[in-house]
Amino acid sequence: MIRRIPGCHVLRKIPIKKTVKKCAIGVELVGLMSSLSSAGSRYFEPVENVANPFKTAHKNKPKSINWETAEKKIAELNAGIIQKKMDSLLFKRQKAKILTIMNEDKSCNDTVNKNKVADYIVKISREYGVDPVQIACIAKQETHFTENRNGEFGKGMMQITSITIKDMYQRPQFFHKKLKEITSKYKNYKELYKALQTNPQLNMRVGVILYQARLNEAKGNIRTALINYNGSPIRYKYASDVFADIKKYSPQLRKSGQK
Numbered sequence: 001m002i003r004r005i006p007g008c009h010v011l012r013k014i015p016i017k018k019t020v021k022k023c024a025i026g027v028e029l030v031g032l033m034s035s036l037s038s039a040g041s042r043y044f045e046p047v048e049n050v051a052n053p054f055k056t057a058h059k060n061k062p063k064s065i066n067w068e069t070a071e072k073k074i075a076e077l078n079a080g081i082i083q084k085k086m087d088s089l090l091f092k093r094q095k096a097k098i099l100t101i102m103n104e105d106k107s108c109n110d111t112v113n114k115n116k117v118a119d120y121i122v123k124i125s126r127e128y129g130v131d132p133v134q135i136a137c138i139a140k141q142e143t144h145f146t147e148n149r150n151g152e153f154g155k156g157m158m159q160i161t162s163i164t165i166k167d168m169y170q171r172p173q174f175f176h177k178k179l180k181e182i183t184s185k186y187k188n189y190k191e192l193y194k195a196l197q198t199n200p201q202l203n204m205r206v207g208v209i210l211y212q213a214r215l216n217e218a219k220g221n222i223r224t225a226l227i228n229y230n231g232s233p234i235r236y237k238y239a240s241d242v243f244a245d246i247k248k249y250s251p252q253l254r255k256s257g258q259k
Contacts (some may be wrong), residue, residue: 091122091126094126097132097133098132099114100249101136102114102136102140105140112146117145117147117200118136121204124208128176128178129212130211130212133249133250137242138229141245145157147200155196156196156199156207158203158204158207158210160193160206160207160210161231164210165193168189169189175210176213179209182205182209192206211229214226222246222253222258223240223243223258226243
């Protein structure tokens with residue numbers, strides 16, 4: 001007699017042959033399920049972890065051309081090339097006009113390297129947005145294009161005075177923003193003033209900055225700017241003579257009617 005005990009299950013008696021057969025089937029089923037499990041984990045792996053042959057092929061596939069973008073880039077490139085050519089042509093024309101002014105100046109010394117002087121007059125004037133003809137006419141009136149002229153009150157081709165240089169240090173905001181690039185290289189205004197006689201291009205640069213500031217102050221009136229540029233007792237005659245030269249070599253100014 002088999003007595004039931006609470007919490008325990010009594011197994012019924014199973015023949016040995018049947019037990020062995022069932023165990024064998026169980027083992028096979030377990031093996032099959034484990035293999036399916038591993039295969040399933042492989043076949044149901046996230047897409048990014050599975051090698052995709054189409055993905056590799058897509059990498060080697062050439063990108064399609066956006067013709068609208070390509071045409072735009074070509075147009076920009078052509079515009080840049082045209083702009084450079086126009087700038088180069090304008091530079092040559094302006095330089096030729098400065099050479100004409102120098103050649104027609106009977107007081108211009110034969111030792112002056114006209115080609116070199118004309119080149120940096122145009123280059124520096126354009127850098128600060130000033131008409132090279134106006135600068136050349138000032139240089140003609142001041143020193144007849146003599147680079148290292150040491151005058152009674154001024155130095156160099158543009159005859160810059162010590163009062164002007166001191167003013168540039170005291171109120172730099174009145175002048176061009178690029179003035180700081182010059183003044184920062186010298187400890188004080190005296191050192192810069194001394195350098196103006198031996199450095200022609202520096203002299204020209206300071207002279208252009210001074211004239212540009214005077215022109216802005218006069219709201220574009222050339223005669224008034226010239227009067228303030230010179231500042232000497234003969235400044236009114238000086239301004240009239242230089243302005244007459246500027247009008248001679250600037251047909252567009254004659255048409256504007258500025259007096």
